[in-house]
Amino acid sequence: MNAWVIDDFGGPEVFDKRERPVPEPDDHEVLVRVHATSVNPVDYKIRRGDAAGLCPARPAVLHGDVAGIVAAVGEAVSDIAEGDAVYGCAGGFTGAPHGALADYMPCDARLLAAMPESLSAREAAALPLVTLTAWEALLDKGDVRTLQRVLVHGATGGVGHVGLQLAKWRRCEVAVTASGQHKLNLGADLGADRLIDYEDEPVDDYVHRCTDGEGFDLVFDTVAGDNLRRSVEAARLNGAVATVGAAADSVLRMAQRKGLSLHLVSMLIPMLHDFDRAHHGEILQWTADLVEEGHLRPLVDDRTFTFDEIGEAHAYAEAKKQIGKVAVTHPDA
Structure with a gap:
């Protein structure tokens, strides 16, 4: 072959x-x-x-x-x-x-x-890798439930576009981030309720606009790196963040002060370790x-x-x- x-x-x-x-x-x-x-x-x-x-x-x-x-x-x-x-x-x-x-x-x-x-x-x-990642983050670990406010970073990214659809299937109110109107329009077409151009709107502003300043119940960070800090900032007190990346000590301290549950997602575990x-x-x-x-x-x-x-x-x-x-x-x- x-x-x-x-x-x-x-x-x-x-x-x-x-x-x-x-x-x-x-x-x-x-x-x-x-x-x-x-x-x-x-x-x-x-x-x-x-x-x-x-x-x-x-x-x-x-x-x-x-x-x-x-x-x-x-x-x-x-x-x-x-x-x-x-x-x-x-x-x-x-x-x-x-x-x-x-x-x-x-x-x-x-x-x-x-x-x-x-x-x-x-x-x-x-579909497979990105769907398995989004499913682990939102359903297996995040346990999204009806009418929760969910923020998904990366509306048109591989993992993000699946994550927003899974959250909508679970009847959540879903906000998404992207850059530019074209990507935001695609996010809306996939079911997003609220659209955030992260290049133009600071975290505090969209948290106020989308959640009356309370923060999101669950934030799904599909970007990692510096975006994890923004995800923690956007979560409500005692809320949750699921991320595909690792957290720096300063971000962990910020998450602890807000009482957040932090879910680290690694969908490769079943293949790497023959686990489940x-x-x-x-x-x-x-x-x-x-x-x-x-x-x-x-x-x-x-x-x-x-x-x-x-x-x-x-x-x-x-x-x-x-x-x-x-x-x-x-x-x-």
């Missing part, structure tokens, strides 16, 4: 297309004929060497998100059959080394779910139901790439030019 591999860390040009043996699925795996994947920040951070500890043994096949057709089934797998269309985030990391940038990808069956019938493989491949992998499959099956019921839709950038253009796809995503997710399709799909 063909695989697009890296031998060394570096820029987008390090990908090399070469022939490799088709892997054999073990008893608890299925072999997926890959139709599409998507670019997540963790993918290009691994490629650059910024997250070298997450990289499989080199030459490495990267990318976790996958959508495709099951080509073979391990003996212990009973709920997935050859020919099924599936999607998931199932490899490209230590602990799950076979990534999606190949003709075939062996996947732990517990990490997969039936692909939503109304989506193309390109659209389905945009079946829950990821459950979430993705529930996600497929939400898609079919009209509660959730992926936001995929208009720019198209194939696996032969994976370096260009990485460069485009790293430059943060995209709206939503950057999807990449197999050249034969």
Whole structure:
């Protein structure tokens, strides 16, 4: 089969297309004929060497998100059959080394779910990692409930656009941040109730406008870095913040003074440690139901790439030019 591999860390040009043996699925795996994947920040951070500890043994096949057709089934797998269309985030990391940038990808069956019938493989491949992250933040840890005031940073980001839709599905009042009217309009189209241009409106101003100065019940920080401090500032007393990043000591002290619950989100744990992998499959099956019921839709950038253009796809995503997710399709799909 063909695989697009890296031998060394570096820029987008390090990908090399070469022939490799088709892997054999073990008893608890299925072999997926890959139709599409998507670019997540963790993918290009691994490629650059910024997250070298997450990289499989080199030459490495990267990318976790996958959508495709099951080509073979391990003996212990009973709920997935050859020919099924599936999607998931199932490899490209230590602990799950076979990534999606190949003709075939062996996947732990517990990490997969039936692909939503109304989506193309390109659209389905945009959902797994970001949806699993948003679900962990808002439902598993944040426990969003009806009529709560929720702030989601990054209305058109990969995780943010899913998070706002999940919060709306749970009947919350959702405010979102973005830069520029076009992105804010897209956030409104996805269901956001209140729109915040973070470049023009300070935290104190939008907290007063959106919550009468009380602060949000839950703030979902999909940006991290300095944005975590703004997220803590925007939360109400005894509220909660869920973040994809780490907290500095000064931010922790600020959160403690407000009595906040601080949820640190790391959706890679099931793959890295073989921990509760079946829950990821459950979430993705529930996600497929939400898609079919009209509660959730992926936001995929208009720019198209194939696996032969994976370096260009990485460069485009790293430059943060995209709206939503950057999807990449197999050249034969």
